[in-house]
Amino acid sequence: MESQIPRSKSQLPIPDYQSSNSATLKVDRVTKRYGSGATEVTAVQEVSLTVAAGEIVLIRGPSGSGKTTLLSMLGALLKPTEGTIRLDGTTLSELAENRLPDIRLRQFGFIFQDFNLLSALTALENVALVAALAGAKGKEARKRAAGLMTDLGLKERLNFLPEKLSGGEKQRVAIARALVNDPAIILADEPTANLDSKIGHEIMRLLRRIAKEQNRSVVIVSHDQRIKDIADRVLWLEDGQFKEMVTMATDPVCGMAVEREKAAAQLELDGVTYYFCSRGCRAEFEAERRGQVVGDRLTLQVGRP
Amino acid sequence: MILVAFRNLFQNKIRLVISVGGVALALLLILALDAVFSGVEQQVTAYIDYSGADVFVSQEGVRNMHMASSALSASVASKVKAVSGVASVTPILYVTNVVVADEERNLAYIIGLPPNAAMGGPWRVVAGERIPSDGEAIIDAGVAEKSGIGLGDEVKILGEEFTVAGLSDGTATLINSVAFISKRDFAKLRGDPGTVSYLLVKVEPGGSPERVAARIEAQVSEVTAQTRPAFAAQERRVIKDMSTDVIAIMNLTGFLIGMAVMALTVYTATLSRRAEYGVLKALGARNGHLYRTVLAQALISVALGFGLGLAFTLLLAAIVPQLGTNLSLLISGASLVKVSLVSLVIAAFSAILPIRQIAGLDPAMVFRGK
Numbered sequence: 001m002e003s004q005i006p007r008s009k010s011q012l013p014i015p016d017y018q019s020s021n022s023a024t025l026k027v028d029r030v031t032k033r034y035g036s037g038a039t040e041v042t043a044v045q046e047v048s049l050t051v052a053a054g055e056i057v058l059i060r061g062p063s064g065s066g067k068t069t070l071l072s073m074l075g076a077l078l079k080p081t082e083g084t085i086r087l088d089g090t091t092l093s094e095l096a097e098n099r100l101p102d103i104r105l106r107q108f109g110f111i112f113q114d115f116n117l118l119s120a121l122t123a124l125e126n127v128a129l130v131a132a133l134a135g136a137k138g139k140e141a142r143k144r145a146a147g148l149m150t151d152l153g154l155k156e157r158l159n160f161l162p163e164k165l166s167g168g169e170k171q172r173v174a175i176a177r178a179l180v181n182d183p184a185i186i187l188a189d190e191p192t193a194n195l196d197s198k199i200g201h202e203i204m205r206l207l208r209r210i211a212k213e214q215n216r217s218v219v220i221v222s223h224d225q226r227i228k229d230i231a232d233r234v235l236w237l238e239d240g241q242f243k244e245m246v247t248m249a250t251d252p253v254c255g256m257a258v259e260r261e262k263a264a265a266q267l268e269l270d271g272v273t274y275y276f277c278s279r280g281c282r283a284e285f286e287a288e289r290r291g292q293v294v295g296d297r298l299t300l301q302v303g304r305p
Numbered sequence: 306m307i308l309v310a311f312r313n314l315f316q317n318k319i320r321l322v323i324s325v326g327g328v329a330l331a332l333l334l335i336l337a338l339d340a341v342f343s344g345v346e347q348q349v350t351a352y353i354d355y356s357g358a359d360v361f362v363s364q365e366g367v368r369n370m371h372m373a374s375s376a377l378s379a380s381v382a383s384k385v386k387a388v389s390g391v392a393s394v395t396p397i398l399y400v401t402n403v404v405v406a407d408e409e410r411n412l413a414y415i416i417g418l419p420p421n422a423a424m425g426g427p428w429r430v431v432a433g434e435r436i437p438s439d440g441e442a443i444i445d446a447g448v449a450e451k452s453g454i455g456l457g458d459e460v461k462i463l464g465e466e467f468t469v470a471g472l473s474d475g476t477a478t479l480i481n482s483v484a485f486i487s488k489r490d491f492a493k494l495r496g497d498p499g500t501v502s503y504l505l506v507k508v509e510p511g512g513s514p515e516r517v518a519a520r521i522e523a524q525v526s527e528v529t530a531q532t533r534p535a536f537a538a539q540e541r542r543v544i545k546d547m548s549t550d551v552i553a554i555m556n557l558t559g560f561l562i563g564m565a566v567m568a569l570t571v572y573t574a575t576l577s578r579r580a581e582y583g584v585l586k587a588l589g590a591r592n593g594h595l596y597r598t599v600l601a602q603a604l605i606s607v608a609l610g611f612g613l614g615l616a617f618t619l620l621l622a623a624i625v626p627q628l629g630t631n632l633s634l635l636i637s638g639a640s641l642v643k644v645s646l647v648s649l650v651i652a653a654f655s656a657i658l659p660i661r662q663i664a665g666l667d668p669a670m671v672f673r674g675k
Binding site for chain 2: 072075077078098101102103104105106108110112116118119120121125129130133134177
């Protein structure tokens with residue numbers, strides 16, 4: 001799977017360390033039912049999924065398809081009725097209820113649609129609090145939170161209350177909060193839903209870089225079509241089951257993620273297939289290569305207009 | 306989590322004011338009532354405390370003055386005087402009656418003093434005589450002012466007219482005052498010149514009042530001898546016994562009001578942040594963390610309420626005496642300890658309901674946008 005990071009002049013910086021906490025999340029034939037008897041509802045049915053370290057998985061689907069239930073189970077917020085969820089050697093679905101808060105605190109980072117920052121705390125305190133919950137002492141928690149937020153471009157906003165922050169800044173604070181305990185997995189629920197297009201793109205690129213540069217797994221549930229651009233895999237959940245899987249590739253010129261099946265242009269070169277977001281990118285790529293390769297051994301295949 | 310509690314509390318200023326103000330007023334009710342009764346207790350023993358006596362001798366079995374009657378044979382005074390360690394003895398007569406001044410009836414301890422009494426007279430005289438002669442009375446200056454009389458005016462005591470010859474200070478309480486007439490007038494009006502009510506005993510310099518009291522009881526029959534502090538303590542005990550039910554009811558009222566205010570404000574504060582507590586739970590906060598936050602919120606509110614209530618009470622204690630009443634507020638250490646404990650109980654109880662609510666929070670609700 002291609003894992004090239006999109007390049008952008010306006011991209012946000014991210015903390016320059018690798019997660020020491022990479023892990024693989026394995027979901028095996030997980031089912032979740034609510035109620036019983038005549039009122040029983042199956043929200044998720046025999047879903048299996050593996051999310052590798054550094055991978056970004058986008059889960060899409062119509063409302064009521066079971067996305068939220070699945071995300072809650074992945075994040076150890078909800079226990080499956082059947083099946084297992086493993087995080088490396090630990091079977092989360094079998095852990096006692098009282099062990100789950102620690103798992104959530106140290107292994108998962110949560111990003112929410114509405115940011116869900118505590119309104120009475122400053123941006124810095126929102127992040128430091130989660131570090132403190134995991135056992136960091138007050139000063140150390142604040143130092144770690146401040147470092148992370150500075151890396152995310154929030155240095156001037158540390159002591160602002162959430163109400164004084166823009167949507168993008170709030171989401172970056174939420175991302176800092178999600179990262180502060182160095183989790184292996186980031187779970188994001190509609191992370192761009194309340195953001196405008198430009199900020200949404202920034203957040204998407206940030207999530208991708210967090211996955212690729214820090215080797216964290218990122219699972220995103222979203223209706224936002226644009227998130228396909230950064231995902232390694234897109235899964236379609238409907239009636240509690242995965243119906244379709246789309247594999248993504250990265251445009252080698254502009255860095256955009258593109259669906260292989262729907263790429264605007266493809267190029268086969270020395271046995272490798274490249275996928276492009278537009279014919280312009282393909283032409284640019286082609287021009288670059290023309291200078292390097294003697295003779296035209298390129299087989300062009302123009303995609304759909 | 307203390308920080309969260311603190312910030313949650315101070316973010317909504319109006320709710321903070323209602324919460325802290327409500328608790329402050331409830332605790333003020335308890336503190337002020339205690340202070341009033343402590344003041345009354347202190348005032349009620351003022352005569353004993355300022356009498357100058359080291360030992361009080363009374364009829365056997367009589368251990369105080371308030372609502373008590375003591376009759377000793379006048380000859381007992383010489384027997385007590387003969388006890389080793391006794392420097393002097395002043396016999397007094399005592400009865401609870403009224404001072405009628407210009408149609409105004411004021412409840413009073415009437416004290417009959419012998420001429421040149423060394424003890425038992427008024428301890429602060431603001432005008433006139435210190436010891437009443439026959440036909441004269443020394444009454445409390447506040448009572449005189451309230452009744453619109455002064456030196457030379459007439460008052461009626463034990464049904465007889467007396468001329469006001471002196472005005473004393475610090476001799477009135479919320480419920481009564483102390484009036485002094487001559488022992489001879491007192492005995493004549495009571496019709497029993499052969500008895501006295503109490504003997505006020507001064508021990509020799511360096512002597513032990515306890516030992517002297519014990520010696521008096523051992524050597525003089527049918528008397529009870531107590532040191533001044535012991536006698537005053539008995540007096541306070543009687544007052545306390547009489548007012549315990551009232552204090553208990555008012556304390557309970559204050560406690561219930563304080564708890565209701567706190568429970569409501571902590572509950573609504575928690576309810577309004579239900580979603581945030583859900584987020585914290587989803588992020589990995591344990592129930593214990595959240596319980597501590599709610600409890601800390603309640604404790605901080607109550608502590609602020611306690612401080613404010615105490616400040617109000619101190620203010621009252623300073624203002625009330627300026628209003629010309631005989632009311633005196635005394636804030637005792639015991640009262641502070643009691644109100645502190647009541648505050649802690651209020652905080653703990655008011656946190657129970659919100660804690661139960663948090664315990665039932667489903668952390669998965671954060672993904673459902675609730």
